[in-house]
Amino acid sequence: MSSPVRVRFAPSPTGYLHIGGARTALFNWLYARHHGGTFVLRIEDTDTARNTQAAVEVIFQGLRWLGLDWDEGPESADADGPSRGDRGPYFQSRRGDLYRRRLQELRDRGLAYDRDGAVYFRMTREPITIPDRIVGDVLRPLTDREEQDPDWVLWRSDGQPVFHFVNVVDDLEMGITHVIRGDDHLTNTAKHIALFRAFGVPAPEYGHLPLILNEDGSKMSKRDRGAVVTGYQDEGFLPEAVVNYLSLLGWSPADGQELLRTPEIITRFGLDRINRSPARFDVKKLTALHFEHTRRMDPDAYVSLGVEYLRRAGIETGGHDPAYVRAALLTSQEKGKLFSELPLWTDFFFAEDAALVLDSEARAKTLVPAARPLIERLAAAFAAVPEFSAATLEAALKQLATELGIKAGALVQPCRLACTGRLVGPSLYHLLEVLGRDRVAARLSRAAALAVA
């Protein structure tokens, strides 16, 4: 039996969580969860000028939103705050002693030396083969420059260790068994392997993920729309859908199923089914997955998330009966819209009858004088219904349409506008049932009065 899996995500706190970084985190997390291993979060905050506590918070927030919990790592964005795990500190800025000790170790072995005020690593002169679980074995010959001088800097003359060095020391000290990271690190891995050898320990297993590209195939950078995780939260995507979509970028399950909940992804995930080519990010497909997940999600979870997004839009539901709020939001669950669109679909439930805003364009088109008698007849028909339910309302409306010799739509549209203020929205009869007899009556009568020249 092989040793327990230990993987890590080591972001630099730059003030946002990049979608590519989130995918890297996800794949590491999935690998850990699939193998019952440990997922470590390590903060690479060596750039003290840029890396603020708030920037660390953004990373935490993004990971938590996606549901990527870490077994070891910081519990606070404060580098001196509490953490979980016995391989800390988990902030690079607090690991200086470790780096200095390891540097001394290399010096003692004659593998590090001073030059121009910096400390250099005595790099192997041989080409290195990088064993990669995703790409396969990659032979990395020395570059032209390295032919001249293969040695490279471990510790800068300004007193700061370089990335390659701290990265390896951290992975070594933290007992990382598998390094799953972006393709951009592939060729640098030769340096890392050489360092592990210098320390006399086996290198971890590597797996380099193909990068995520923009929809047009260009490289995705922080400025691009869709590059930042918080953007998806703001737009109201379901995090489970984002996880599902991200998991499908570069990976696919053996049976080809695409709609997957996180536990199913964990079960099926494996490095052997990751492909090597970069993938473009397709918001349409993400949206489609969002739709599927949303309409299948637990209604209570849907309602509480919906309430949160309504609050963001300035609609407070607290003053209403919880059962009413729940019923109101659930009229829209089957629509699977983004949560940021939810206010457009449900705000009328929470408006005062007399204050309901009617879309002016729709009103001009629909609340014409000829509509007034129709609305009045409909109001009368609804008033006569013994039980105010979707089924009885539908029957009453359709019967009236038959009596008047008109299509149901001719009654539906004015009714929808009167009760919701718009011509699009949830299923009419259900929405009416939830609104209730009194509100519907009030709104129809108000609309009838407005339907004049």
Added chain:
RNA sequence: GGCGCGUUCGUCUAUCGGCUAGGACACGGCCCUCUCAAGGCUGAAAGACGGGUUCAAUUCCCGUACGCGCUACCA
């Protein structure tokens, strides 16, 4: 420039030498319908290019093109 990685429908992908190249999203048409959707049926749509190897290549090898990455006292 050098080195590395990659290249299947518009997009994400399946295929581990036998393919009438499958699925999903998007797109078109039809049906259904109270709006927007959904749903049902259906249509169009791919192996970058050129050489090999083989009875047989999308699958293996080489080259070219294109894309990306690395090539720092950046991470």
